[in-house]
Amino acid sequence: MDFAFDARTEELREQLTAFMDEHVYPAEPVLAQQLAESDDVWAHPPIVEELKAKARAQGLWNLFLPGDHGAGLTNLQYAPLAEIMGRSPRLAPEATNCSAPDTGNMEVLSMFGTEQQREQWLKPLLEGEIRSAFCMTEPDVASSDATNIGTRIERDGDSYVINGRKWWSSGAMSPRCKILIVMGKTDPGAERHRQQSQVLVPVDTPGVHVKRGMYVFGYSDGDHGGHAEIVFDNVRVPASNVVSGEGEGFAIAQARLGPGRIHHCMRAIGMAERALELMCRRVSDRVAFGGPIADQGVVQQWIADARIRIETTRLLVLKTAWLMDTVGNKGAHTEIQAIKVAVPEMVTWVIDRAIQAHGGGGVSQDFPLANLYAHARTLHIVDGPDEVHRRSLARRELKKYR
Structure with a gap:
């Protein structure tokens, strides 16, 4: 197994990281302000369209979709890019036209749609028009x-x-x-x-x-x-x-959920990385009981454990992406289910520790942690709850001995 990023992936990582630094992170407070000023909580904020135009001009568009309809990336190539976008889940995925549920719906239409269906619905979705x-x-x-x-x-x-x-x-x-x-x-x-x-x-x-x-x-x-x-x-x-x-609905749903599950996990790792970064900055700046909070042993344990958990789950996600590319979704079924359990557990824990390290600020609107936690907690349920995946994994393991 070779998880090294190829030249195209490295180029896109560098380009996407710069886009995040230059445009996405500065747009987060703008998004919050535009949503607060709107009478419709589901309104489409103007800042999103501005970011979409900038991302598309840089070629950071439809990165999730393989084949002729998208950027043509493999799962292993897309994984680190989704992680970067996951650092700002409210803005980056939609800015690059890589946001759920449109990603899954575009995959369904590209794989199973007729020419007429693709022309009528896939095309405007790929263009980010609807x-x-x-x-x-x-x-x-x-x-x-x-x-x-x-x-x-x-x-x-x-x-x-x-x-x-x-x-x-x-x-x-x-x-x-x-x-x-x-x-x-x-x-x-x-x-x-x-x-x-x-x-x-x-x-x-x-x-x-x-x-x-x-x-x-x-x-x-x-x-x-x-x-x-x-x-x-x-x-x-x-x-x-x-x-x-x-009669094809169940098979389509399974085909749709395979990539969807790994995309969620990729973005979630980015959420955990951002939470860890915020935690380290916060505990380094805050003083309690005569010294930086970072000097407290329990806080150092949180930081160490967070790094260990992020690295181990990232490796499992990369292995899953590699398997999907080499043996297909069916061949990667066990690993897809494993990351669907492991990653939400990891990211929820990391964000929870980051919130604790922030004190009252962690649950406020002044930091992105509360929103990140809400995203992470839902991952224990969406695309199949943890318990269903554990049940299936256990049955597969037991089958070897029966």
Whole structure:
């Protein structure tokens, strides 16, 4: 296994780091001010469009997407770039058109979409002209088991009719959201992994009712386009809006979640690095009991343990990226699940220690730590809760001995 970064990766790392220093970090207080001055908590702040224009002019655009539609990077090449962007998760991913859920939706359309679907929806997403949402999770079932989904997608002549209720539909609160990818059951009597399908639903289709926005620890999560509860009441779309075909929904979801999980983990490592940097600066500057807080043994233990945890999880993420590139997502299944458990645990711990070292400032709006913690804590749930991944990992290990 060779995790050394090639020349192109090093060049992009240097370019992206400079972009962060010159444009993104200085824009963070501007973003906070623009959001505070807006009457709409899910408004699209002007500073984001300014950053997008600058990033695109520098070629820092669609870095996440392999193949002809994106930058053509491998997972191993993209990993350190996502980590850098994760240091400012509210701005950097969207500035470079690498923000969820649009990344996953673009992957779905590029892999499974028809030419017409790509022209109508993938193209404006790649251009950063619109945003999108992914509607899978439901309030009435345990959605970590996708076969539980109750939303019905029924064929009626040349159309599909959709009825159901979704929540945590990421991206749907953005005023720029134009298209929803909706997962539901087309054939409840089929084999359990062939019951689901995914269809494209324009957000302005009659019967689509966005009931409310969901808050994450009090945050609007506007960088994800917010999260919505949506009711689909006899929503009718053309049959040509189905993605890949009936019964393909579960397989598409798995294909979508593989890269999505590793992208989350890559960005989360950047969040942990920023939290550690803030902690070291804070304890070096603050004096208590006659000396810098950095001289306290317990604080030094936090810092040492944080570095150890970051380095070990980064190596596991890089191994996973390398495996995805060399043997595919299926071959990297164990490692994808492992990082989905290990990285959220690591980053939540590091940010929590950084908050503690900051004292009251750590939970205030004067530092990014509280928002970083809210992001990190959700990673224990999104794309499958920790417990589901642990269950699957344990079964795979036990299978060797049975």
